[in-house]
Amino acid sequence: MSLFGPSPAARVLIDGPNELVFDYAIPEGMNPMPGCRVKVPLRNRNSTGTVLDVIDNDQDLGFSLRPLSSLIDEEPLVTPKLMELGHWMAKYYNAPMEQIMRALLPESVRQELHSEKTRKVVVLANKPDEEAAAKLAKRAPKQSLIISLLEAAGGEMALADLGGSSITSSIKSLAKAGYITTKDEAVRRDPDQGEEFLQDEPLKLNDEQEVGLEIITKTIDDGGKPILLHGVTGAGKTEVYLQATQHVINQGKSALILVPEIALTPQTVQRFKSRFANIGDAVAVLHSNLSQGERFDEWHRIRKGEARIVIGARSAVFAPLYKLGLIIVDEEHENTYKQEVAPRYHGRDMAVLRAHFEKCAVVLGSATPSLESYQNYLAEKYQLVELKKRADDQSMPIIRIIDMRIESHKHKGAILSDALRGRMDNKLEKGEQIILFLNRRGFARSLQCPACGHVCECNHCAVPLTYHRAEERLICHICGHQAIVPKNCPECNDPAIRLQGYGTEKVEGVLQKLFPRAKVARIDADAMRKKNALKNTLTAFRQKKIDIIIGTQMIAKGLHFPNVTLVGILNADLGLHIPDFRAGERTFQLLTQVAGRAGRGELEGEVIVQTFTPHSPSIQFARHHDFNGYADQELEFRSQFGYPPFTHCALLGTRSSHERRAEFTLENIHQRLAKNLPEGIYLGEPLPAALTKAHGQYRFQLMLRSPSARLLSNYVNKILTATPPPEDVTIVFDMDAMGF
The missing domain is CATH 3.30.70.600 (Ribosomal protein S10)
Known part of the structure; x- marks a missing residue:
């Protein structure tokens, strides 16, 4: 855009769904910086926007630019280091800066629709003397009661607690008499709804954890390469994270902890809030399950320095923390760190880059590191910390492979093999808990006609519709389109049209029939739609109110339940045969992670993997918990064909x-x-x-x-x-x- 006159101008991203960017003249005495929020004239109204850049106004447009109306924030909402990161992202990911700014500043912060929540508070200004109090009690008993309640509460109470709108006239009369005043007080919208966390003490570390913590704290103090923390499932990585974070907090710095799934957030938040309960509301949470108001409050708590520890999913990598001392990326191998809409950044990579700009330590933790991170260690770009044994000295779970080709001959369409069903009976008799994993939700994979072969497909997507029994609908898992279940084949009108395959909903029904005395719960995107449903289900499972959980990848990693002694993996081949060079790596990671949910307490764990391709390298290496063996073989293949991490x-x-x-x-x-x-x-x-x-x-x-x-x-x-x-x-x- 051409500019007019010699003075500088501000390039402003206008709030709203469209990526509107305009240049405005900067009035005398106003000093906006990149990242500041401003009011600007747009057509016949005032709008809000964010300053992307301050540019030289050295071209002749033939007309003068409209000036900025006002500066909302004197200080930038986006820190200089984050702006530097944003410009790097724009070049690397080939994305316009306005898209980047939408990632750096959440919508709830940019939009005028959200602001601080306040409540009206009544303050006792002048206590009436004895004579006035006696008159008030006789003439206006309601006003007298309000005075008494305020005295008992120490001089202040929320208007809602005193009676709300029902005492409005009494409040006005008392205020007019000079006995009370009112004020607006900010109220935090707490994602944990005031839940109390009891202080817990650091656990004693084993030798491997001690060495790992020493390397991390040395990197925090003196600088160094990013750290790849490769620890087997149950090795106690979280305790190392907690003690490393304590080291950072002791230095007056802040810490950022990224988790790949919202499913992991409640457990991680509970661990950190309990450990740091002695420093108030030090822990903030950022993820997409928060309401816009909760996100607004948490973000501003972080910016003001009230929260020094941030836990969140990939977008939390842009949290406006100052004096950042440590970034932890838990389960760094997970695909969910990759943003699927513009700007298509990778949360793990942005964490490493932000650590570089902030000159702080970064730890990438996983039991199954991504081959990109592992190759960075081999190329001496990263340090490696290994935790090869479980924190409680328990052995790794025994993994048995069940060939479902043989099982299908015995029981056509079998969901549970004889071996898995028998072990489930045994565990339930002992009062132990079970996790079953199936990475497909819904009741049946598709509806197919055996006469003509017709499959009911989505009108908008090239995928079969999945049958959901609870809704009695066929649902597309890509776009959400729903259709009524046909009684006859839409193609040939044959009434024999039938369901094919199975999902978590069907398995839940099978389990309730096979084990009627067991309490069964399902964890997938359908069952966990209500707010706090996931948190409540996991809490009930931890309290042993649930015996069996059937779930998708929401339960595959990070969760710690000491009473789980059996994990069953149904249809382990689901992601193995898709046209993607990472299919084998993902299957290996998923199987290893799910298997790691077993035997994390005093009781020995076992895992049963049901598969139609038992000799797949991904399955065999996972069976032996052999990451190095799998990585060596897969890296050799990637190197020969020029695939990442070599390109x-x-x-x-x-x-x-x-x-x-x-x-x-x-x-x-x-x-x-x-x-x-x-x-x-x-x-x-x-x-x-x-x-x-x-x-x-x-x-x-x-x-x-x-x-x-x-x-x-x-x-x-x-x-x-x-x-x-x-x-x-x-x-x-x-x-x-x-x-x-």
Whole structure:
């Protein structure tokens, strides 16, 4: 945008759903900085926005810019280090700065719709003398009672506690007489709803934990490379995190703890709030399950320095903490750290980069590290800390593999093998608890006609509809479309149409029939829709009010239940055969993590894995808890074929409601990319995406790989800038893509 006059101007991102960016003149005496919130004139009204940059006004537009109306915040809401991180992200992920700013500042902070919650408080200003009090008691007993209640409460009470709107006239009369005053008091919207946490003491560390903590504290004090904490499931990584955080707090600094799933947040929050109960509300929580008001309050507590420890999912990596001393990324291998909408950043990578800018320590913890992080250790970019044994000296659980090809001959359509059912009977008799894992929700995978083969599919996505018994509906797990269950085949009208496959909802029903005396609970996205449902279910399980949990990957990692002695993995092959070079790695990680939920207390644990491909390397290495063996084999394969972590992999995609336009646009871009392709970039062919249609949009994609992310990003940006797409075609560029 051209500017007029010699004075500087502010480039402002306007609040709202559209990415509107305008330049405004800066009035005399106003000093906005990047990250400040401002009021600006927009058409015939005032709007709010965030200053992206202060730029030189050195061009002649022929008209003068409208000035900023006012400065909302004298100090930037986004710290200088976070702005530096934001500009780096914009270049690396090929994303406009306005998208980055939306990631740095939550919507609840940017929008005017949310503000501090307040309550009216009544304050006793002048206590009436004996004579006045006697008259008041006789003439206005309600006013006299209010005075008495205020005296008993120490001079202050919330208006709602005194009677609310029913005493409005009495309050006015007392205020007029000079006996009381009122004031507005900020009320924190507490995600834990005032729950009390009892102080707990640090646990004694074993030799491996002591060495690990020493390396982490030395890095906190003196600086050093990022630390990869590779500890087997149950090795006590959380206790190391807690004691490292205490070290940081003792130095007057702050700490950031990232977890991959909201499911892990309640347990992590409980551990940290109990350990740091002696320093008040030191722990803040940030994740998408908070209400906008709760997120607003937590974010501002962090910015004001009231909270020195932040726990949250990937977006918490941008929490406005000052004096940051330590960043911990728990379960660093998880795909959920990758943002699937623009800007498509990776939370783990941003944590490492933020630690670099903030000059603080960063710890990446996992029982199954990502191959990217493990290769960084092999390349001497990271330090490695290993915890090879469990904290309580318990042995790792014994893992048995059940070949379901054989089992299916004995019992057609069997969900539970004889071995698993027998062990469940045994554990329930002893009063021990069981976790069953199946990474598919719903009752049945699809509805299929045996006569003509027709499968009921979503009208908007190229996937079968999943049957949900509770809703008596066919539901698309991509776009949420729902359809009535047909009585006859829509194609050939055959009444024999039947359900195929099974999900967690069906398994829950089977368990209730097989084990009628056992209390069964289901944890998946359908069952845990209500706020605090997950937290309450996990609490009941911890208190042994639930005997069996059947769940999806929400229960696969991080959870610690000492009375769980049996874990059953149903259909371990679900993610193994998808067209993605990371499919084997994810299956190995998932099996190892789920297996780690067993035997974490005094009782020995066992795991039963049901699979149709028992000889898969992912399953066999997981069976022996052999991460190094799996990593060596997989890294050799990746190296030979030029896949990450030896290259950066980007996905370039098009999508449109018109199939041919999406395809033609990508073919056109491919031709332009192929012409004068720089050395060091491998360009794949344009192909339909694995999910060819979603949300009514046809999808096509191509893969690019290069050892240099900057070379790749710059070249693609150059071509895309010169190739504007048709109006109804969307182009998506995903650097370091995790899903294909």
